[in-house]
Amino acid sequence: MGDAARARLGVGMVGYSFMGAAHSQAWRTAPRFFDLPLRTEMTAVVGRDKERVTEAAERLGWESTETDWRRLLERDDIDLVDICTPGNTHAEIAIAALDAGKHVLCEKPLANSVAEAEQMTAAAERAAARGVRSMVGFTYRRVPAIQLARQLVAEGRIGEVRHVRAQYLQDWLTDPAAPLSWRLDKAKAGSGALGDIGAHVVDLAQFVTDQSVVGVNGTLETFVTERPVAASSSGLTGEAGEGTGPVTVDDAALFFGRLSGGGLASFEATRFAAGRKNAIRLEINGSRGSVAFDFEDMNVLHYFDGDEPGATAGFRRIVVTEPEHPYVAAWWPPGHGLGYEHGFTHQVVDLVEDLAAGRAPTPSFADGLAVQRVLDAVERSSDSGGAWTEI
């Protein structure tokens, strides 16, 4: 579509660290590979330090900078606020932006508490009545193999869901000398592995099965309770500085859940799985078959069709890089594969298409709240010594 025919969408992003870089990549790339119905512009990036945000704007491709996110709400050239800051800031920024008539894309987990997530969802519902939209960034939904898994489950190809086995395994905290960062500070992050990565697998389990987690019991554990303070940070960790400080969040979360359709689920989220870098593993066993996925081999979905003759039945390895697979046609020839960043790009594509069509984007803030309720129930269960906790 030509530029003149398309309405403009000015984006203002708050934060420019790891997630900010991933979102910037998406805003830069989406219009170059997909035929977007709106003319997206990377209008402004926000950071408190003028010098650092100016450097980030140049490096990541933003046209201007602000040192206070509230300025975005006053600017007529900003239509959407993209929140890439720690969880303790999400509610305030998102609610103010929605009330000011700006669409919002908010990083996961939606908030640091159920109360905040409820307020954000109420603001999103108020805003939606005025055509102002919101979305929470559970990007792994937009991995083509995950979309294919959901499609197979929806088509009844594995029958009734009996088991969900969901793990998110990382190892960046295995070393007790790895320094503190905001992700280890409850006041900023809300929780540890539970909210940071457990949230993703709870969302994926609910998304792929199209069912809710209705109750849980679980345990949280902090293996290393004191770490060096950080002298500098980049990505997930950084350089250790002088002195130590407390870790105030969980290092690992293990929990069982029941699904609304009657199936059982097990969840594991940890940053201590030595050798596992970003292993999001999801296996769903149904009455007629199974699907299995591992993000460390993210272009592949394993599918077992229990209706096949026993002698030749077995898990089939589907390489999800054909043009008929979701999103793939816009990228490379079959077999050339996608990576971590593509989920973020697809998130932008879907969001912009929904905005142009006047549709409510998903995952919605209500979906984010549903995940938050599960996280909260896991914490309460762990505090009570592992009691069954309804959601």
Ligand code: SOE
């Ligand atoms: C850190 O554990 C992290 O960056 C998460 O915060 C992201 O949501 C996930 O995509 C990768 O890991």
